[in-house]
Amino acid sequence: MNELSSILSAPVAQLGASTVTLGQLLAVVAALFLVLLVALIAALWRAANARAAAAAEAADHARDAEARMAGILQAQAEMQGRLGAVAEVFGARQAELTQSIGQRLDAMTGRIGQTMTEQTRSTHESLAKLQERLAVIDTAQGNIQSLAGQVVQLQAILSNKQTRGAFGQSRMEAIVADGLPHGAYEFQATLSNGNRPDCVVRMPNDAPSLVIDAKFPLEAWNAIRAAADSGSEAQKYAAQAFRRDLEVHIKAISEKYLINGETQDTAFLFVPSESIFAEIHENFESIVHRAHRARIVIVSPSLLMLSIQVIQAILKDASMREQAHLIQGEVIRLMEDVSRLDDRVRKLQTHFGQASKDIDDILVSSSKVTKRGQKIEALEFGTPGAETAEAVAAPVKAQGADSRTGQLRLRVVDEAGA
Template sequence: MDPIEPLFSQPLFTLGDTTITVAHALLAGAGLILVLVVLLVATLMRAARTRATAAAEAAAHAREAEARMAEITRAQSEMQGRMATIADVFGSRQGELNKAISERLDAMTGRLGQSMSQQARATHESLAKLQERLAVIDTAQGNIQSLAGQVVQLQQILANKQTRGAFGQSRMEAIVADGLPSGAYEFQATLSNGNRPDCLVRMPNGAPSLVIDAKFPLESWNAIRAAGENESPEAEKQATQAFRRDIDVHIKAISERYLIQGETQETAFMFVPSESIFAEIHENFEALVQRAHRARIVIVSPSLLMLSIQVIQAVLKDARMREQAHLIQGEVARLMLDVGRLDERVRKLQTHFSQANRDIDMILTSTEKVTKRGEKIEALELGAADGGAAEADSGSQPKVAESKTGSLRLRVVDGDD
């Protein structure tokens, strides 16, 4: 018998009815060790396969990343080329647009300058005519002053009846001729009823003409003065009655002969060639003045006639100025139409510029996004550990998309839009 065998058969402990010997314990330990060895080998083989798979996947990811980086680089170079082409096109279009705008502005400036020069010439001519009229007024004022110095000699001039009539006519003609243009009056004109007034003033805007009569009856007035100098009350009374009668007859003659409805004004002038006689009539013969007013006859002295002529001259000048103003308003209206068209075209041009600026801003925004996405791609750590590789494989991978319209758009998806 082997001496070791009793040792293996020696019981160690008892489990119920079963006795566990040393041999049983050794067999159980050997089996456990074998199982552990098998498990260890399986674990080592599984770890080796896992590392091999991870290495293969890492290599595949690296190759895919390199391919994508090459594609991104190609797309970026193509985008840069297209951006350069777009910049050239925009530069050429902007140059053409600037040239067209410059040409149109030059043409508009030329037209405006020509119109303004024409207006300046017309204004200069109007001012020159106004200066001439002011010179005529200054001449008339000088004539008034000279006439004031000659009033003292009026009695001697009026001594003869023929000389008196010629003097009154000449004084009236001088005042009218100095104050009005040649076409605005007519001496000894013939009316439709055959009568011929001393002067006929043509009124503007088709209005009836104004009649001026210079045949003032001074014989009775001279008789009144002579009776006063001789201190004869009876003769002075008779001369006064004759003067009133002659004035009434003359007023009636002017009213019946020269006041024609639709052809002459409703009022006529009776010219008195002396300021002193005019003042005496208004002071001592108020009834004659009122009778003349009722007959629509106005008694005027040289100064009043000159003032009336100046008023008529102002009316004529105003009519001419209104004609010129109508022409100026027409030119200004056409100028405003041109300015309106210019404003409309400039606004359209501004709209085109605004649209072009918006397109450029959108392009710059796209390029900025592309640049940022490229920087993110460059910052990726390729070939990282298992956790990084698994996260890179979870779907957060860069993608390249090209639009159907032909223009390339680069979009990198890394977990956010």
């Protein structure tokens, strides 16, 4: 025992000023062991509790899984029932659909047959109409051939210079005659120098007349058209010949028909075709400028028609100016009648005003008479009735002695007193 005590008291280590013995060391170790043992036991307890909780949770999960499985099995059973019901409904619907499709196919087959019948009948009718139209086309072809013959005849007419001039003259005359009144123009009139233009338009207010020439040189133009297939040289010579002939014709119009004081300073050169007019302005601009310098205006049928309409408006304006003094006289007489009417209306207004005033006076008098009568009715008559009547009538007589209204009031008061 002493040896054990000595062993336990034997120093083992030196910590600063303190000496650590074996007994103290063993006590510390024993304490540490005890602490570790307690911690181990606590850890084992917590592990046991965790395993128990995990087992409980696993059991809960298992119960939930069983419940969910049961729900799934129940839902599967319900789904199978619903699928069976849906299958039955689909079967019934399929049968109805099959029957409906069969009925529609039968109806469509009938309609298709009816449509094919109608289409066949329509096709036969269309073929019959087509045959009729072909007959009409044959007739039209015959008319076209006849018209072609007439065009050939027209070409033969236009190939003759005299007949071609008559054609242009007739077109110009038709335009002028349709647009101007009779007497405002003259065809083939003779001027003071002995020349006879195709048309002379009489301008208003003794103004100089307007000259229209319809002798356009179409033979040179036909030469240009004929040289279109002959090469550039032939076209060039034909264009030069056309330009030369047109310049000569413009110069002749300027020298023959422009007379100072007798005709206008400008004359019209009528071209009987719109296409020729457009071709001249497009490819022969120098001729147009030369004509302007010579105071010659090249006009197509549409431009001539427009110019005639302008001249017609000028003539109407001049006619209205000539009749202006007549219109002015009528306006003056109209104003006199209006002035007399105004005077008579004013007099009538004065009469109506006087009558209205008289009516107002009569109403005032009748109102006074009514008031007097009410006063008389309110009086109590005694024995001396005559004196009372005289007393009541005295102011009425004094007030109405100078008018018929006063006399009326006096008569009413006297009758009331009696």
